[in-house]
Amino acid sequence: GVRVRGTSIFRPIIYGNSATIIPLEERASLASADHTHRWTVAVRSAASAPDSNIVGGADDLSYFIKRVTFKLHDTYPNPSRNVDKPPFEVSETGWGEFEIQIRITFIPESSEKAIFFYHHLKLHPWTIPAELEAPTPDVAIASGPVHSWQYDEIVFSDPYQNFLNILTAH
Ligand code: SLL
Numbered sequence: 001g002v003r004v005r006g007t008s009i010f011r012p013i014i015y016g017n018s019a020t021i022i023p024l025e026e027r028a029s030l031a032s033a034d035h036t037h038r039w040t041v042a043v044r045s046a047a048s049a050p051d052s053n054i055v056g057g058a059d060d061l062s063y064f065i066k067r068v069t070f071k072l073h074d075t076y077p078n079p080s081r082n083v084d085k086p087p088f089e090v091s092e093t094g095w096g097e098f099e100i101q102i103r104i105t106f107i108p109e110s111s112e113k114a115i116f117f118y119h120h121l122k123l124h125p126w127t128i129p130a131e132l133e134a135p136t137p138d139v140a141i142a143s144g145p146v147h148s149w150q151y152d153e154i155v156f157s158d159p160y161q162n163f164l165n166i167l168t169a170h
Pocket residue numbers: 032073075076077093094095096097098
């Protein structure tokens with residue numbers, strides 16, 4: 001392959017999580033009754049305009065992303081979760097916030113190294129900056145789902161010609 005020197009091309013993404021509190025009456029039926037939240041961590045395209053309900057674009061990142069690995073806290077079974085097709089997301093339940101390592105692997109044609117992002121899984125709608133305790137369930141429910149998303153751009157510098165073609169053809 002031939003690299004196209006002096007060229008760079010980027011693709012905008014959004015990564016992060018949404019979380020909702022699990023109603024008390026549902027918790028007893030869960031495998032882990034101490035789980036308080038349902039959450040989804042995801043990598044999505046930011047190429048199309050987000051609407052009011054969906055964070056990120058609906059379009060498919062698999063034309064250049066081969067795999068997204070979400071490394072969860074060790075308290076989870078099989079904490080390293082590989083997702084090989086869209087949507088690139090993991091949904092779980094739990095009780096605590098923690099750091100999620102997100103590894104993005106690109107299609108082989110790219111010859112690009114994997115990249116890493118770190119996302120702090122956010123469950124609680126912290127309201128006052130100095131607040132030391134998580135809000136009470138009624139306060140948390142009243143404030144609705146928690147959304148914590150980060151915009152970023154994946155930049156490919158001196159891309160291989162065939163990878164550049166794949167990116168621009170999409
Ligand atoms: C800490 N922030 O650093 C905490 C860890 C871990 C959360 C939080 C699920 C556990 C399970 C869960 O919510 N883990 O499924 O058993 O110590």
